[in-house]
Amino acid sequence: MSSTLSVALAGNPNSGKTTVFNALTGSDRHVGNWPGKTVERWEGVREHAGHRLTVVDLPGTYSLTASSLEEAIARDVLVENRPDVVVVVVDAAHLERNLFLATQILEFGVPVIVGLNMVDTARAGGIELDAGVLADRLGVPVVPMVARKGIGVDTLLASILDTAVESRR
Numbered sequence: 001m002s003s004t005l006s007v008a009l010a011g012n013p014n015s016g017k018t019t020v021f022n023a024l025t026g027s028d029r030h031v032g033n034w035p036g037k038t039v040e041r042w043e044g045v046r047e048h049a050g051h052r053l054t055v056v057d058l059p060g061t062y063s064l065t066a067s068s069l070e071e072a073i074a075r076d077v078l079v080e081n082r083p084d085v086v087v088v089v090v091d092a093a094h095l096e097r098n099l100f101l102a103t104q105i106l107e108f109g110v111p112v113i114v115g116l117n118m119v120d121t122a123r124a125g126g127i128e129l130d131a132g133v134l135a136d137r138l139g140v141p142v143v144p145m146v147a148r149k150g151i152g153v154d155t156l157l158a159s160i161l162d163t164a165v166e167s168r169r
Contacts (some may be wrong), residue, residue, distance in 0.1 A: 004052040005164045008077055009115075010105060011089035012098050013060035016117040019147040020089050021057040024157070048157055051164075056083065062097075064104045078108050084164040087156065089115040092122035092129055092144075102138070111167040113159050114142040115152075 007024075011017035021027060025044030042057040058077055059070035078086065086105055090098035095116075106112055116131055135142040141159045145152030 004054060005085065005160070006081065006083040007053050007055045007160055007164075008058055008081075008083040008086045009055065009089060010058050010074055010078075010086055010101065011060060011115075012062055012091065012094075012101060015060065015089045015091045015098060016145075016147050017060060017089040018057055020087070020115055020117065020145070020153075020156070021055060023147050023150055023153045024053070024055050046157075049161060051161060053157075053160065056081075061101065063101060078105065078110060082110060084167060085111045085113060085160050087113045087115050087160065089117050089147075092116050092119045093125055093127060095122075095127075095129065106138070106140070111163045112138075112140045113156070113163055114138060114140060115145050115147075115156055116142050117145045117147050119144045120146045120149075120151075 009017050009021055021042065021044060025046050027044045044055045046053045046055060056077060058074040061070040061074050064071055064075040088102040088105055090102060102114055116129065119129065122129060131142040131144045141163060143152055143156045143159050145156060147153065
């Protein structure tokens with residue numbers, strides 16, 4: 001085992017964040033379709049490519065202004081714990097609304113990856129997104145995903161390792 005890496009999952013309510021958590025950790029946390037389902041943080045562990053990943057599923061929140069318990073918990077993890085990587089899970093069908101949180105997290109100066117989740121739903125709704133263009137504009141890796149089907153999870157894992165190793169240099 002070469003290192004332990006901390007990974008925080010952040011995202012709006014109903015962005016598929018807990019589904020990504022389950023896919024990354026092999027957990028089977030209950031997924032609820034209402035805001036406030038995850039009000040505390042949950043941790044899981046995954047061994048991958050010689051690394052131990054400690055994954056924290058933060059409460060779903062729309063911002064980090066700390067006006068609610070969910071926002072305060074998410075902000076405190078980012079500020080006090082400084083994870084090696086933050087994966088911001090965004091709902092591809094509601095990109096603009098979801099990117100507000102991503103831009104706030106980018107301001108913290110932590111390494112960020114955008115998990116562009118539910119691209120199948122976006123596509124079915126006539127929304128075509130170019131992950132490369134989005135990555136260029138944000139300046140961070142963007143990984144298209146369909147977490148509930150496991151699509152993109154391996155790519156996300158590789159991106160987490162690459163980003164964490166690069167940020168430690």
